Amino acid sequence: MPKTVVKFGGSNLKCKEDISRVIQVVKNYKQPVVIVVSAFFGVTNYLIESLEKARHDEQVAKKTTNYLFNLKKETLELHIQDSDVRNNILSDISILLDELEKYLHGIYLTGDASPALEDHVLAFGERISAVFLNGILNNEGIDAKVAFPEEIGLITDGEFGDASVDFVKSINKVREALTGELVNVVPGFYGLSSDGKTTLLGRGGSDYSAAAIARCIGASSLDIWKDVNGFLSADPGIVDNPVQIQKLTYDEAAELAYFGAKILHPRTVEPLCDPHIPIRIFNIYGVLNVQEPLTVVSAEKIVTKCIVKSVTYSDDFGILKLKGSGVGAKPGILAKVTTALLMAGINISSVLTSQTSINFLISRKDLSTAYSVVSAIDLPVVGRLQVVENITVIAAVGNGIAENFGIAARIFSSLAKHEINVLMSCSGASLIVSYILVGINDRTQAVKAIHREFFETIPAAGEL
Numbered sequence: 001m002p003k004t005v006v007k008f009g010g011s012n013l014k015c016k017e018d019i020s021r022v023i024q025v026v027k028n029y030k031q032p033v034v035i036v037v038s039a040f041f042g043v044t045n046y047l048i049e050s051l052e053k054a055r056h057d058e059q060v061a062k063k064t065t066n067y068l069f070n071l072k073k074e075t076l077e078l079h080i081q082d083s084d085v086r087n088n089i090l091s092d093i094s095i096l097l098d099e100l101e102k103y104l105h106g107i108y109l110t111g112d113a114s115p116a117l118e119d120h121v122l123a124f125g126e127r128i129s130a131v132f133l134n135g136i137l138n139n140e141g142i143d144a145k146v147a148f149p150e151e152i153g154l155i156t157d158g159e160f161g162d163a164s165v166d167f168v169k170s171i172n173k174v175r176e177a178l179t180g181e182l183v184n185v186v187p188g189f190y191g192l193s194s195d196g197k198t199t200l201l202g203r204g205g206s207d208y209s210a211a212a213i214a215r216c217i218g219a220s221s222l223d224i225w226k227d228v229n230g231f232l233s234a235d236p237g238i239v240d241n242p243v244q245i246q247k248l249t250y251d252e253a254a255e256l257a258y259f260g261a262k263i264l265h266p267r268t269v270e271p272l273c274d275p276h277i278p279i280r281i282f283n284i285y286g287v288l289n290v291q292e293p294l295t296v297v298s299a300e301k302i303v304t305k306c307i308v309k310s311v312t313y314s315d316d317f318g319i320l321k322l323k324g325s326g327v328g329a330k331p332g333i334l335a336k337v338t339t340a341l342l343m344a345g346i347n348i349s350s351v352l353t354s355q356t357s358i359n360f361l362i363s364r365k366d367l368s369t370a371y372s373v374v375s376a377i378d379l380p381v382v383g384r385l386q387v388v389e390n391i392t393v394i395a396a397v398g399n400g401i402a403e404n405f406g407i408a409a410r411i412f413s414s415l416a417k418h419e420i421n422v423l424m425s426c427s428g429a430s431l432i433v434s435y436i437l438v439g440i441n442d443r444t445q446a447v448k449a450i451h452r453e454f455f456e457t458i459p460a461a462g463e464l
C-alpha cells in the first residue's frame, strides 16, 4: 500500500502543545508514514543572520549553537520527563551543532562563505528539527528513524539557493530508501547536487521537498499540516468571513500560491500533477482526524456557482516599462530584453505589451538590477525605460473564468464602483485566472470589492 507523505512546518513546532498535536497526528495515521519537517519557527532567518555576522564576529559560531541547543533543550524539558531520554536526543542534536559551529567558525576565519557553504549551513535548521522530532516520536513508542536527503539520494540540479529536484536521478533510490515499516523523518528544504553538495530548494522549500518525495515514492497523498484553515476565498486579514475552499485543481492552487496565498509554496504542485497525487491540507489547531482535510488539491476540476474561487494579491511585484512609438514595429526587442534579464538571473513573471509599450512584471527585489541591465542594452526604438513600483497584483482564480461571459466585466465594474483605478489587466493567458494591477494604496479596497462581487451570496456547504 503506498505511504502517505506528511509535512509539518515551522509553524507546527512552536511550543509544547504543538508537539503533542504533531504526535497525535502521526498516531492517527495508524500506518507508517514519511514525515518531512521544516526548521523550527524563525530558525532559518536566525541562521541567515548568523551567516552574515559570522564573517566578522568570532563569537557568532558559539552563540548560534548555544541558542539552538537551548531552544531544543527547553522544548524537550517541557515534553519529556525522563532525563536520560532527553539527554540522548540532545546528544544527537549536539553532534549536528558541533558540525555547524565548525562551519561558522570557518566562515569567520576566511571572512567569506561560498554559495555551497551557505546552503550547507542554512540546512541545519531542518536537520536539527528532524533529529528532534524523531527523538520525540521514538519516546512515544513510534518506530521512527531520520532519513537525511544525502542518505536517501534526493538529487537536485545543483543550483545553490534555489535548486530543483532531478527526478530521473532520485526516484529509484528514494523509493527504495523509504520503503519498510518504519516512520521516516526527512529534513525538508534541501537535496544534494550530483557531486554531493547541499543545495537548498528555495525559501519555504520544505513543501516542495515533501512534494518531490511524495512523487518519488508514488505516495497516496501529500498531507500538509498548517496552522490555518486551508485555502480561503480571500485573506481573512482583509475580508470578513472568507469562504473555505474544499477543492482546487493543481493549476488553481499554483496560481493562488504564486500570487500571494501563503498556504503552499508555489512549486509544491509541480511534482504532483502528472502522477495525480493529491495534496491534502489540514489545520493542526482543528480536527486531527486524518480523513478530514480542509482543502484537497487534485486533478478534479470543479466549476463553482461563484466561478471565482479565490481573490488573492501580491505586493511582491513591480513593472519594468519600455516605452517608444516603435516598440510594436521592431522585431527583436523582447528577445534582447529577456536575454539580458536571463543573464542577470531575473525571472519574468508576466509580459504585457501594446504597440507603444512593453511591460515586464518582475519581483520587486529584482527591479533595480533589471533596470540597470536593460538600460545597458542598445535599444534605439525605446524612448523611455521606467520602473513602476507601489503596485499590487490581484488574481481572481477559478475554473470557468475564461469560459463564462461577464467575469472580467464584473471585476472591472466592482472596482469602478469604488473608484479604483485599474493600471493594467490580463485575462485569457490562462483559462483560470484574471490579473488586475492596481496601486498599492487601493489593494485592500480592491480585494474587498472583487470578493464582495463574487461571494455576496455564499453557496451552500459542499458547493465549493
Ligand code: ASP
Pocket (backbone or CB within 6 Å): 009, 010, 038, 039, 044, 045, 125, 188, 189, 202, 203, 204, 205, 206, 207
Ligand atoms: N526553513 C526553510 C525556510 O524558512 C524552509 C521552509 O520553511 O519550508 O525557508
Ligand code: MG
Pocket (backbone or CB within 6 Å): 009, 010, 038, 204, 205, 206
Ligand atoms: Mg516554512
